[in-house]
Amino acid sequence: MNDAPRDSEAESSQTPQSDEVLMVAFSRGQADAFGALFARYKQPLFGFFRRRVADPAQAEELTQETFIAILRAAARYQPSALFRTYLYAVGFKILRAYRRKAAFRATFLGEQPLGGEPAIDNAIETQALMRQAVGRLERLDREVLLLREFEQLSYAEIAELLQLPLNTIRSRLFRARLALHDLLATPASHPAARNFAQSKERL
Amino acid sequence: MNTAAHPIAPEEVMAFLDGELAPAEAQAVSVHLDQCAECADLAERFRATSESLAQWTVSAVPSSLEESVLEQAASAAAGRMPAKPRSYFDPSLWGWKQWALGGGGALAAIVMLMVVSSAIMSRPVRQVEMAQQVAPSPEAEGYVRTRQPNDQPAVAKSELAAASAGVAQFDSLQAAKSLPESRAGGGGGGAPASAPAAPAPMIARTVSLTIIVKDFSAARASLDSILARHRGYAAQLTAATAENAPRSLQASLRIPAPELAAALVELKALGRVQNESQSGEEVTQQHADLVARLQNSRETEERLRAILAQRTGRIEDILQVEQEIARVRGEIEEMESEQQTLEHRVDFATVDLQLTEEYKASLSSPSASFSNRIQNAFIAGLRNAGETILGIVLFLEEDGPVLLIWLAILGLPVFLLVRRYRRVRTKF
Numbered sequence: 001m002n003d004a005p006r007d008s009e010a011e012s013s014q015t016p017q018s019d020e021v022l023m024v025a026f027s028r029g030q031a032d033a034f035g036a037l038f039a040r041y042k043q044p045l046f047g048f049f050r051r052r053v054a055d056p057a058q059a060e061e062l063t064q065e066t067f068i069a070i071l072r073a074a075a076r077y078q079p080s081a082l083f084r085t086y087l088y089a090v091g092f093k094i095l096r097a098y099r100r101k102a103a104f105r106a107t108f109l110g111e112q113p114l115g116g117e118p119a120i121d122n123a124i125e126t127q128a129l130m131r132q133a134v135g136r137l138e139r140l141d142r143e144v145l146l147l148r149e150f151e152q153l154s155y156a157e158i159a160e161l162l163q164l165p166l167n168t169i170r171s172r173l174f175r176a177r178l179a180l181h182d183l184l185a186t187p188a189s190h191p192a193a194r195n196f197a198q199s200k201e202r203l
Numbered sequence: 204m205n206t207a208a209h210p211i212a213p214e215e216v217m218a219f220l221d222g223e224l225a226p227a228e229a230q231a232v233s234v235h236l237d238q239c240a241e242c243a244d245l246a247e248r249f250r251a252t253s254e255s256l257a258q259w260t261v262s263a264v265p266s267s268l269e270e271s272v273l274e275q276a277a278s279a280a281a282g283r284m285p286a287k288p289r290s291y292f293d294p295s296l297w298g299w300k301q302w303a304l305g306g307g308g309a310l311a312a313i314v315m316l317m318v319v320s321s322a323i324m325s326r327p328v329r330q331v332e333m334a335q336q337v338a339p340s341p342e343a344e345g346y347v348r349t350r351q352p353n354d355q356p357a358v359a360k361s362e363l364a365a366a367s368a369g370v371a372q373f374d375s376l377q378a379a380k381s382l383p384e385s386r387a388g389g390g391g392g393g394a395p396a397s398a399p400a401a402p403a404p405m406i407a408r409t410v411s412l413t414i415i416v417k418d419f420s421a422a423r424a425s426l427d428s429i430l431a432r433h434r435g436y437a438a439q440l441t442a443a444t445a446e447n448a449p450r451s452l453q454a455s456l457r458i459p460a461p462e463l464a465a466a467l468v469e470l471k472a473l474g475r476v477q478n479e480s481q482s483g484e485e486v487t488q489q490h491a492d493l494v495a496r497l498q499n500s501r502e503t504e505e506r507l508r509a510i511l512a513q514r515t516g517r518i519e520d521i522l523q524v525e526q527e528i529a530r531v532r533g534e535i536e537e538m539e540s541e542q543q544t545l546e547h548r549v550d551f552a553t554v555d556l557q558l559t560e561e562y563k564a565s566l567s568s569p570s571a572s573f574s575n576r577i578q579n580a581f582i583a584g585l586r587n588a589g590e591t592i593l594g595i596v597l598f599l600e601e602d603g604p605v606l607l608i609w610l611a612i613l614g615l616p617v618f619l620l621v622r623r624y625r626r627v628r629t630k631f
Binding site: 074127134174 | 218221252257258259260262263264269275276624629
C-alpha cells in the first residue's frame with residue numbers, strides 16, 4: 001500500500017474542490033468537507049508518522065492527534081498557505097512534542113526508547129537495508145530527505161517547516177541523497193555514515 | 204566533478220529532477236544532461252535513490268483511527284469541540300519558554316514568600332510595643348480621658364483629682380515633719396496620729412510627644428511661652444538647626460502635674476502630632492514605705508538624743524552614741540532627698556518632646572557652589588564605583604569557594620541529566 005501523492009492527486013482530480021476550499025467549507029460547518037480532506041490525507045499523514053516513529057500504535061495516535069488539532073483549530077483556519085503545508089506543519093509540531101516527551105521520559109523516568117528506527121514489519125531484505133541506510137543519515141539530512149521524497153513538499157515548503165534557509169535545504173537534500181546512494185551501494189556499516197548518525201545535531 | 208567543466212552546478216541537476224527550476228534554467232540543465240555523461244550519471248544516481256526509497260511502504264491506516272477521527276469531526280461540526288487530550292501542565296511537553304516561565308514564577312513565589320514571612324515575623328514585636336504604649340494603666344485613666352479634647356468636665360475632674368492628690372500628699376509630708384516636735388514634748392510611744400489613713404494615689408506621669416511643625420521658630424517661641432504659663436521648665440533641651448535639612452528640637456520638659464492636661468493641649472496645638480504615648484507610674488506604696496522608714500529613723504534619732512541629754516557616762520559610750528546619731532542622721536537625709544525626688548516626680552510630670560520641622564527645600568541657599576558640587580559628586584561617584592568593585596571582590600573571596608561547592612553539588616546532577624537528555628534525544 002503506497003501512500004505516494006499520486007493517489008491523492010488522482011482523488012483530487014475526481015473532486016474539483018481544492019483542499020483549501022474544503023477546509024474553509026468545513027470551518028463554516030460543512031461536516032462532510034472534512035471527511036473528504038481526511039480521505040485525501042489520512043494515508044500520507046499516517047505514513048509521515050509511521051516512517052518517523054518506531055511504534056505503529058504511537059504513529060496511529062499521533063495521526064489522530066494531528067487531525068484532532070486541525071479540527072480544533074478549524075474555526076481559526078485562514079487559507080493563507082496550502083492546506084498540505086499547514087497539515088504537515090501541525091503534524092511536525094506534534095512529532096516534535098512527542099520526541100521531546102519521549103526523550104524526557106527516557107532521561108528522567110528511565111524508560112527505554114523503542115529503538116531509533118521504525119520497526120521492520122516487512123521481511124523484504126532490500127527494504128530493510130534501505131531503512132537502515134536512511135537511519136544512518138544525519139538527523140536533519142534525513143528529515144529533509146523524507147519530507148521531499150514521501151511528503152513531496154517543495155524546497156520552499158520544507159524550508160518553512162524546518163525554519164531554515166532555502167539554500168540550506170537544497171544542500172542538505174543534495175548531501176543526503178548522495179550519502180544514501182553511497183550507503184545503499186555499500187550496505188556494510190560505513191564509518192562516515194556512522195559518524196553522521198551519531199552527530200548531536202537535533203531538529 | 205568540478206564545476207569549471209560544467210556550466211551547471213550538481214545541485215541544479217537535483218533541483219531539475221525535483222522540478223524546482225524555472226523553465227529557462229530547466230531547459231539549460233536538460234540540454235546539458237543530454238551532452239554530459241557525468242551529469243547524466245549523477246541524475247541517474249538521484250533517480251535510483253528515489254526509486255529505492257519508494258520501496259519503503261507503509262501499512263494502511265487502521266480503521267479504528269478512521270472511525271475515531273470522523274466521529275470527532277462530526278461532533279466538531281455539530282459545534283462541540285473535542286476536549287484537549289493533554290494537559291498543558293505536563294512538564295515533558297514544555298519547551299524552554301514554559302520552563303523559563305515556570306522557573307521564574309517559582310523563584311518569584313519564593314522571594315514573595317520570604318518577603319511576606321519576614322514582614323509577618325517582624326510585625327508582632329511592634330504590636331507588642333504599641334500595646335504597651337497604648338494600654339491605659341488604671342492610674343493613667345484620668346489622662347486617657349483628658350485626651351478627648353471636647354470632654355471638658357472630664358479634664359476638670361482629673362485636674363481636680365490630681366490637685367487633691369498633691370494636697371493630700373503635702374499634708375502627709377507636713378505631718379511627718381511635725382512629728383519630731385510633737386515627739387519631743389510627748390516623749391515617744393503611741394501610734395503616729397498623722398500617718399496617711401487613705402492616701403490618694405501618687406502617680407509619676409511621663410508623656411512622650413513627637414510633633415511635626417510648619418514654622419519651627421514660631422513653635423520654639425510658643426513652647427517657651429507654654430512653659431512660662433504653666434510654670435514648667437525644660438530639664439534638658441537640644442535644638443539642631445542644620446542647613447538643608449529639617450530643623451528639630453529634642454526636649455525633656457517638667458510641667459506641674461495639675462497643669463499637665465492643659466499644657467499638653469497647647470503643645471499638641473503646635474503642629475501635627477505624629478506620635479504620642481503616655482504612661483503613669485504608681486508610686487503611692489513606695490512613698491508610704493519611705494515615709495514610714497523616715498519616721499522610724501527620726502524616732503531612733505530622738506531616742507538617741509534623749510540618751511545623750513539625760514545620761515552621763517564614760518566617754519567611749521558618749522562617742523558611740525554620737526556616732527550612732529550621725530549614722531541615723533545620714534540615713535534620714537538620704538531618705539528625705541529620696542522622698543523629695545519622688546514627690547517632685549509626682550508634682551512635675553515629664554514630657555519628652557520631639558519637635559521636627561516640615562522640611563521645605565529651598566533654592567535660595569545652595570550650600571556649595573555649582574562646580575564644587577559637580578566635583579564632589581564626581582569624586583563620590585568614583586568612590587562608590589571603587590567600593591562596589593571592592594565589594595564584589597570581597598564577596599567573591601569570601602563566598603566564592605562556598606558558591607563553587609554549591610555549584611558543584613547542584614550543577615553536576617543537572618549537567619549529567621542534560622547530557623543524558625541530549626544523548627537520548629537523538630534516538631527519537
